[in-house]
Every structure is written in C-alpha cells, then in structure tokens.
Amino acid sequence: MFANRRVGAGALVAVIALTTGCAVRSDGPQAPGIEEAVARIEPALLRGHLQFLSDDLLRGRGTSDVGYEIAAEYVAAQYARIGPQPIDGDSYLQPIDLLEAGEDRGSSLDVNGLRFGNREAVFTPDWTGERPEISGDGVFVGYGLPYEGRDDYGDLEVEGAVVFVLSGAPEGWVEDARRAPLTRLQAETAYRRGAAAVVQIPSSEATERAQIGFERRLAPRRPLRALVDGTAAGFRTEAQLSPAAAEQLWDAWGLTRDEAIEMSEAGSAARAVGPVILTRDREANPSRSWNVIGLLPGSDPEWAGEVVLLTAHLDHVGIGEPDEDGDAIYNGTHDNALGIAQMLATAEVLSEVAPRRSIGFIAAGAEEGGLLGSWHYVRDPILPIESTVAVINQDGGLAAAAAPDEIYAFGDDLSTDLRVALDAAAATHGLSVVSEKRPPFGPSQMLLFRSDHYSFVLAGVPAIYLMPGFSIGGNPEAGRELWLDYLARINHRQRDNYDPTWGLESPVTMAGLSARLAWQLANGDAMPHVNEDAPVQRTRHSPQLPWFLEADAR
Template identity: 35%
Template sequence: MKHTGFPAALIGLTIAACTPASENGTDATSAPTEDSTASHTESTTSVDINEADLRHRISILADDSFEGRAPATPGGIAASQWIADEMARIGLEPGFEGSYFQPVSLLAVTLDAEQSSFDVAFEGEPLGLSMGEDVVYWSKLNSADIAINDSELVFVGYGVVAPEYGWDDYAGLDVEGRTVVMLVNDPGYANPDSGLFNGNAMTYYGRWTYKYEEAARQGAAGVILIHQTAPASYGWNVVSGSWSGTQLDLAREPGQGTFADIESWITEDRARQMFDLAGLDFDTLTAAAAQPGFEAVPMTGLTATGALVNSASTMDSRNVVGIVPGTTRPDEYVLYTAHWDHIGIRDVPEGEDGIYNGAVDNATGTAAILEIGEAFAANPPERSVMILAVTAEESGLLGSAYYGENPIVPYSQTVGGINIDAILPSGRSRDVVVVGHGASELEDVLTAAAAEQDRYIVADPTPEAGYFYRSDHISLAKQGVPMLYADGGFDLREGGSEAGMAAGEDYRDNRYHGPADEYSADWDMSGMVEDTTLFFNVGSRLANSDDWPNWYEGNEFRALRDAQMGE
C-alpha cells in the first residue's frame, strides 16, 4: 500500500496475481541486448533532469507493449530488460556480479479453498467461520498439506516485543503449538497521549507483517489477527480481497523464513463472539492490552483446527541495479529505490482494457531514478550511487525484501537511501510530505534542500495508517539503513490544498490499481520535475559529504544502525 502525498488519498492494498513463468528467457547474467528496445523509439535523453526525459521514460514503461509489467511475465521480462538497457546507455555500471540483474526467485502458494478448512471451536463445537466472510486464512509454508489440531487460543494483546519501548506481550508465556489472537496496530494508537510507542503514529510493531513474524518466532502454530477498520486503516473488503488468492513470498531453502503454520485475519464481530464464549470482555481486554504491564490471557475453551491444502510454484524475477562509482570514497554508497513492476493483465469483459499499465504507479518513480542516475553518471560524486529498481512490490515488497536479506553492498557501507513511489502529475507544490516524519536525520537534509526550492516540509497527515511501513524502503529500514520516503505535497502553487486533495482523490478513485492508470501527454509535469530534482539534490548532498545520517534517538531502527556504525 502506498501513499500519494494527499491526506484523502488512502489507497487500498492489492496483491497482484502473477503468471508463474520464468524471466530467464533473457540472460540475467549478461549485458543488455542490442535489440531489446527495438519496439521503442531510440532514447535521446540529456544529463539534465527535465520534462522531456521524464515523459519519454514514463511513456515507454507505461506502454501497452510491456503488458502492465507483472513480474515473471513476458511484459515484465521486457520491461526489466529495457531498464537495464537504459542503465547501460546512460553510463551506469552493472551492479551485481557484472550484471544489471540481481535474480529474485519467488514462491507462489495457492490455497485449494474447496479442500481446505480452518475454524475455531468452543468446547469442541465449531463456530462455523466462513472463509472470506468471517475469516481469511492461508499458509506461506512450502508444503502441500498443513494442519493444526485443537490448538489452544491465547490473547496476546498487540503481540509486540519491543525492548526500546519496554514492552513484551509474550513475557513469561509459552505459546509453542498454541494459536495467538492479537490486535492490529500498536499500543500508541489506542493511547495517543500516553507517551507509549510513537503516539498516534504507527511504529513497525503495528504492522501485520511484524505480528505474524513475531508470533512464529515465539513458536505459535496459528495466528489470528483481529480486524478493526480504524486501526488497520482499511476495511474488511481489503483483507478478504488481498489475502484470499495466491500468496507470494521469496523462495527459500527448507527451514528458512519465519512463518506460523496458519496465519489469518478474523472480523471484529466474530472476535467478540469468541471472547464472549471464553467469558472475557472484549472491550475491557483490548483497553488493558494498551497499558504497560499487560499480561496475556488464555481464551479458555477455545481451540483452532485447520487443514490446508496448497499448491506451490516458483517463478524467477529480478531486481535491476546500476552503479555510479564514487570518485574518492567508492566503497560508501547512497541508494535510490523504486519498484518497476505493476499488476499486469487481468481478465475483463470483451472490448474493455485489461492492461494495468501503472503509469503513476510506478513508471514515474522508475523514470525518476533513471533520470537521477543519468545526472550522477555525467558528474560522479565523491561517494558511489546505487540505482535499484526492484521487482514484486505489488506482491508484498518482495524484490526489496530480497535485497534486504541479500544486500549487494554491506549495510555498514550504505550511507542511506531515498525511495520514490508514485509521483502524481498534479503540478508544483509548496510543501513536501514526509511519510513517517520524525524518523531519521535524512529529514534534515531534505529540509535544507527543499528550502532552496522555496518549499517546506510537512508530516504525513495520517501517521496512524503506517504508510512508512508499506513501501520498499522499509525492507532497508528493517536492516538499519536510514531511508527517506517523501512525496510532492498537496498545497499546490496553482489551486492550493483544495486542488491538491482533489487530484489525490481523483487518482485514488479512478486510476489507482486500475487500467486507467495510463500516461497522458496532457500531464502537468512541473511538480514531477521539481520533486525529482529535489531528490537528486538530497542524494547529492549525501554523496558529496562525509556525513553518516542516523535514525533519530528512540526510533525502532536506531539500535541496528548504531551496531552497523560500530562495525
């Protein structure tokens, strides 16, 4: 899920289904081919960041010939090859073992809904939970048959272990083989004025991804996450739509990865029913879960049983990476990221457009990092610059997650990074929105660079939604690397905030993750040029200095970075 820079543009989470095909139709270890862009006009870009260059690259990436850029499809293969060709043409060096491609193997796990079951029983009597309506369940284990039987339920509050906040919902608790039930978001959301966690702004501990991982680390067999619309920031329809199809993850060796046997969401109504049956008061316990010293509560009489039948397949995709070597400190790197993939083609009624071109999301960001790479290649800075276009963002940030687990450059040599994800063509803005405001010292660099454009910094207006944890930069942040996720603001120089909010709403309602997200020659590119220039200037300040920005004191990733700097 990504953030458009506009407070009303709360966009739904979509997990794209990808055709299980190989991207090895082109040699991912070779230099780009001469004919891979034969269907496109020869590039004539300049080293300056300008409108014509951005239009040229966006129009190609969003062209129907790339068929929506889904990973492991012919269109995705061609799109990633074109990006590699562009990197070679503009003077970037291959970034991975002599290649522009870092291979990323993906695992697709599909639940056979007709042969699978998952339910909660009270004293042996099943509640009759309905898949999609009451509960959504799956497993990311690479196994054809997965089962849990009569697994005891225990309510673990928010399911958080956060030493820097003095919080441990699993303290003194053995959940081996049990099924944990937990709330979404974190205790700060429930008590924004209490000083707990980061107040109303979600921390990483509030993300569902973290909660499933932590439960598995604790030894839980099953996980049930209670859906509530406000703290989740999206409705049950998003849950039922996004987690009911094929689930993608990185292909791993046996024993790798952190997964419980069965992961699930449940509606609040069904959760309340479960609490009532166990003789527990839902409202009282959820309030208690947000207070320091909360202790987990067994849900006496309740057990979970599930038998899942899965089919699994692997698909080969790739990150595309180019390097501008630094002139004096080439072993220190500034990183730019953007995802090149989108949703691909979907079945639609005859006569309708089934290609999801992803022009804004994220041909714009990919074009921007290529534009920035070209500018750096023409005038190399003191430090090296890595341009990283990642795959499978729409499938759960998987390309960046792979890089996070398999970095090309050691993190102790990575100065920091900037992520660019979906720039709206809405014109120039007076403000710059920092998603996850108050996270790292990169914001100080951004503030100074923005001031040179007569712009000011504003915080993400909906921090409780946790957008900072929903784009590719989080995969690097989780490893300790300071990452900046900023976007053009909504206080437009022509039309003000009213026009900016209207532009965000229009994109969300009519184009986001739809076939209408197409490039148009009518786009107002002035803000996109200004934002791309801003992000170049931020990186240039870092790449031509000896500064090592850190997370602000108290941030959940600060300890990781401190340890890296100690190396």
C-alpha cells in the same frame, strides 16, 4: 532470457576498482555541476519512460509476467545508455527467486473443536514445507498492541501459542503520530513474544459487502508471495478469517462482536481460547522476478566502496477483470512507472557529475504485496549493507500537478542525520519538508511500511520515501485534493493510465530533489545513522529475518 546469475559483492568491488576515475569525469570531489545537472531534469527526460512503461504491451508489469521482463530489459537498456554500470559482467539483473501461493487443497483451522476450512479463511502457504501443522494453546489478545504501560496481552504468556488478533487498532490510534506505527506491529509483537502462529480476525461485521471483500481475497489478483526461504519484509499472519467465521468465533467465546471490539479498545480482551490446530495444505509455486540494478562508481577511491541508493519499484499488479470501460490492464502509470521515470532522470544527470561515493539505482521487483525485491536486495546486496549510506525511495506522485511547495518524507523521523540533509536539499529547491503529517498521509506512519524503503529500515539503513506534499502554488489544500482524488479513483485501478497532456512539473521537482539529495549524501563527510531511540533496527546489517524475528530481539 534472463540467466540465473548470483551477484556477489566481490564482483562489484572489482567493477569499482576498474572504473573509478575513468568511467566518470575525474575533475575531483569539488566538481560543481550539480546545479547544471538538476537543471537538466525536464519533462522530456521523464516522458518517454512514462509512456513506454505505461503501455498495454507491458501487461501491467505483473511480478512474474513477460510484461515485467520487457520492463526490466527496458530499464537495463536505459542504464546502458545513460551511464550506470552493470553489476555482474554485462548484466544489470539480480534474480529474485520467489514462491507464490497457489491452490488451497484443504487447509483448516480448528479452534477448540470449531473448524474453519479454506472458504472461511485465507491461509498463507507453509512456504518451506517445514510446518504443515501447527498446534498450540489458542490466545485472543484483542488488538495485541503494547504501548507505554498498556499491554493488550495482560499477563498471558504466548510462547508456542496460536495468537488471535483483531485487525485494525483502537479508535484514535491511527490519528496519533506516536501510536499509529504500532498498528502494523500486531503480528510482529506476537512473533517477538514467541507465538507459533498468528490468526487475524476482521473487525468488520459479516455484512454482505464485507463477505464479498473476503471472497476476493480467496482468489486474489495479487497472490501472496515470499522469498524461497519463506520470508518477507514484515507483517505476516498464517490465516485471516472471514467476517462470517469471526461471528462464529465470537459466539463460541461467549461474546458479541461489539463486546469483543469494546474489550479490545480497552485493552482488556486477553483470554485463553482452548487448543488450536492449524493445518496448511496450500500450494507454494516457484516463480521468479528481477531487480534491475545499475551503479555509478564513486570518483574518490577511498569512498567509492560506500553507496547511496535510489530505489523505485518497477512491478505493478498485472491484468485483472475489465472495469466499466472494458480496461483489464493495470498499467500503473503513477504506481510506479512515475517513480522509475524519476529515478532514470536522476541517473541520467548524476552520470555527468562526479560524486565521491558510488550511487546505485535499484528498479525493484516484486514490491506489490510484499516488498520482496528490496527485501531480497538487503539480504544479498551488491555492496555491503554496512557501506550503504542511505536510501531515497520514489513510489507514486502527482504526474499532472504543478511543482509543490512542500514535500512529505516517510521515514524522516527515524534518522535526524538524513532529515537534516533532506531539509538542506529541499531548501535549495524552495521546498519545505512537512513535519506534522496530515491525512491521507498521516499523522499515521503507515506509509513507512508501504514501499521498498522499509526493507532498508529493517536492515538499519536510513531510508526515506519522498512524495509531493499538499501545498501547491501557495494553495495549502490543492495537493491534498489531488491526492484524495487519486487515492479514491485511480490508485491500484485499471485507469491509472498515461496521459500525454500532463505537464510533469511535480515529478520534475521530485526528481531534481532526489538528484540533489543523492549527490549531497554521496559527497557529505559523515554517514547518516538511524536515531538511537528509533523503534527499528539501528545498526546496519544484512538481516536474515525481519528484525522482530531475530533471536536477540526476542
């Protein structure tokens, strides 16, 4: 059904040259229309998308499933109806070639003579078949975090070593806005220092419950995936030990679990643990998914080569075990049929104004479990990353809620330029942008790493992920309660289903804000930039590896 077509930037430049000034109304950059455009976003513009994409027919839109292909064809057909143009001939599809972890035929980890097999650890496949066996000195570094003078590595060198990190972070770090980002940097830190492999040790006890959680990981509903060159957008370890295996390791290292955690908390756990041999023998099976990309060419020939991107992932997690209601299909209505519906509504109204720069729409594939569609895109973009102005990502929301008074934007602290533009757009909608993020969304920046905008952060592009905030109708906690309920009962569960009684007021507000911000960025004089002091990639470029693996970052 989907031809294997590579999409080159050259083809797109040709599309822009052909269509600028004729496919869109050419009443010039001053064309108003944005007010009317935003006002056109009504529940009816979202509802059909949400209903169709949530249907059981789509089988939970699993990454390589026929249900996802139907969803992709649907989005392509919507682009064709609404206005965004194909990126390659008459095709909106960008293939993503993937590898998917299959059966583990006998991977093992030998730590100074103590051997763990594939029932005691989940092994990441040797994706490219280049490193089936990794051996080196073993080093335990506690949480393995560096921060303002603290360095969990002490003076241990780890070049060529197999680094063991304790999962999680010291108590209090996740509640500290400045330190929380570091909790996702354990593997990155180890690789940056030259580690040959990283093994994760669970910090939880070997309780029956923890063990069951681990068993589930052995046969996950969402298998590990990578692009064909073995890369992913971030944070990967070669193996994760079971809680029971961890207990054996503590024993061998002359520690109790509590002592190990205590020393890790204090940042004084670093020690050599003897020679390690990691042998990987797990299948990596080829599979494929697609990004669905449409482009509204800019109206100004000088600026049309620059593009503002709206992104939302189209995939969800597919089919699993039946829940207590006998429902086995993860329809993923909030996650992320909702973001797609918002993006399509945005595309529909922006097709009627004439922004100076181009605006691109990416329904990203293979987001669940690795951000792989967006990671593929930043490495093979339809317009150069250097000309990519900013990214507005939508993933989830509150379909049943009234319009919010405030919004969260993850990634807003990385680019003051983008935050200033967002503040202006939000103010027009009577919305404030939350600066002090609160649980369950903060102060930790974990959500920076949790959706497709992060792939663009890795490429040096200012990128934000928008969410309705906690204050609704003047009640500062109303939305927080809805979010807590959503996270506890619905998110990534079979019951994330469509309900036709939803008012969709909150999604309408989010779509309207996204449309206005995209329009503003597409017409604004200056390109936003990532802040000088941001702890991420600061210069736009297509990365071959996550920035922490690139030679100059080491």
